[in-house]
Every structure is written in structure tokens, then in C-alpha cells.
Amino acid sequence: MSQVIMYSSDYCPYCMRARSLLDAKKICYDIINVDVDPAQRTKMCALSGRTSVPQVWIGDLHVGGFSDLWALESQGELDDLLGTEL
Numbered sequence: 001m002s003q004v005i006m007y008s009s010d011y012c013p014y015c016m017r018a019r020s021l022l023d024a025k026k027i028c029y030d031i032i033n034v035d036v037d038p039a040q041r042t043k044m045c046a047l048s049g050r051t052s053v054p055q056v057w058i059g060d061l062h063v064g065g066f067s068d069l070w071a072l073e074s075q076g077e078l079d080d081l082l083g084t085e086l
Contacts, residue, residue, distance in 0.1 A: 027082055
């Protein structure tokens with residue numbers, strides 16, 4: 001199973017949706033909260049080229065935000081990336 005990392009904010013509805021999707025799949029993930037550490041937001045922007053949260057990585061692959069994560073789920077590709085069989 002690939003490691004999942006999500007840069008997130010406490011009050012972001014899209015972050016909550018991304019967490020809910022991953023939780024429903026029983027996926028363990030690490031959250032990096034950009035609210036409490038501005039340096040992490042700077043790092044996220046440098047790594048992703050994006051300023052919005054959430055930003056999700058599965059292993060070394062930058063998936064993008066919630067819309068990108070949901071698109072993978074809708075296309076039936078997310079489980080393969082996560083290395084899960086549901």
C-alpha cells in the first residue's frame with residue numbers, strides 16, 4: 001500500500017471531503033496542516049505548483065486536490081493507485 005500525504009487546512013470543506021473519501025476506503029494517511037505551520041504551505045506550493053488545499057500525494061505521485069482525487073475514484077482508478085482491493 002502506498003503512503004498517502006495530504007496537505008490540509010482545518011476549515012476547508014474540500015479537505016474534509018478528501019479525508020472522508022480516504023476514511024471510507026480505510027486508508028491511513030498523514031496530514032500536514034498548513035494552518036499551524038506557514039512553512040509547510042510554502043513547501044506544498046513549491047512541490048505542487050498549487051496554492052489551494054487539499055493537495056494529495058500517493059507515494060511519489062502528486063494527485064492534486066479533492067476534485068482530482070474524486071475524478072480518480074469516479075474513473076475506478078483510485079484503488080489501484082492506493083494499492084487496495086475493495
